[in-house]
Amino acid sequence: MRLLIIGTGKMANQHANRFAAIPGVHLVGAVDTDPDRLSQFCALHKIERQFSSTEEALAWDDFDAVTNVTPDAVHYATTMACLAKGKHVLCEKPLATSYAEAAEMADAAEKAGVVAMVNLSYRNVAEIHAARDLVLSGRIGAVRHIEASYLQSWLVSKAWGDWRTGPQWLWRLSKAHGSNGTLGDIGIHILDFAAYGAATEISDVSCRLRTFHKAEGDRIGEYVLDANDSFAMTANFANGALGVIHATRWATGHLNELRLRIYGEKGGVEVQHDHRGSHLKVCLDEDAETATWREMKAEPVATNYERFVNAVRLNIATEPSFRHAAGLQRILDSASAEEAAAAARV
Incomplete structure (x- = not known):
């Protein structure tokens, strides 16, 4: 190819x-x-x-x-x-x-x-596929509650470089440079992480966005720092579950961490992924009575790059598709519109 x-x-x-x-x-x-x-x-x-x-x-x-x-x-x-x-x-x-x-x-x-x-x-994370398989198998029963977060700290520390002097970071903080902030940048990741892991789709959300003061005049050079830094949302899922999803770039001590917790009628699943690796924990069967969580091994999965190449060679559609990503964008747009409407009423 x-x-x-x-x-x-x-x-x-x-x-x-x-x-x-x-x-x-x-x-x-x-x-x-x-x-x-x-x-x-x-x-x-x-x-x-x-x-x-x-x-x-x-x-x-x-x-x-x-x-x-x-x-x-x-x-x-x-x-x-x-x-x-x-x-x-x-x-x-x-x-x-x-x-x-x-x-x-x-x-x-x-x-x-x-x-x-x-x-x-984050579809490359084997543990999210294993969590999905557990949900689809019925091991945790009907899903009732979903909790997901995406935490970054690059506005707090210089672990990834100084955002105040790096164009590769500053554009992410400025609407005029094409950024929809944390919601558009990493929000789409955690929405997909939550929905894919729980083997469902997001029906609708209610969202609050926040942009914090970061520099004098909220501007650095040509970059107006007006893109959102944090969001918190509640979500209704197609499988009937209720969920909470949040993300921020102000999470001190968390370089780049995704968490997902899925709670069903019979058990629970937790996935944590950061720069050090990924972990899958489950609370199933009799462990539900003692609130005992156990680590579970996940089998390796093909990366997005490998699956794209294989799909091209076979000329077959594969996920995550453009249609799926458009559905996620609909949710992001509705979250942005809700916040704009709230701001207009103030």
């Missing part, structure tokens, strides 16, 4: 390394509007062809599939151009910055008959 990489920022290195490790995948070209960054990226990953625009790469056309690692606001235009040329696409999350655009992208992908997948990267 001949692969084109669109966008050569920090996350693109992860894509390049993961795809290059898959036998039969060839990184044949890369696209970026920054010529220096593009040149350094191609030299690092031994990519021969360099393009300053997606249109230029599509005119060349000597590739089968695309991995789109551009900023959020650029996903729509670049992906739609690739779909129009019949290219298979793995797109970084979120699929778009609005449900209308995400739904249009899903329609276009289905019409083109190509593999169109979104890199919801």
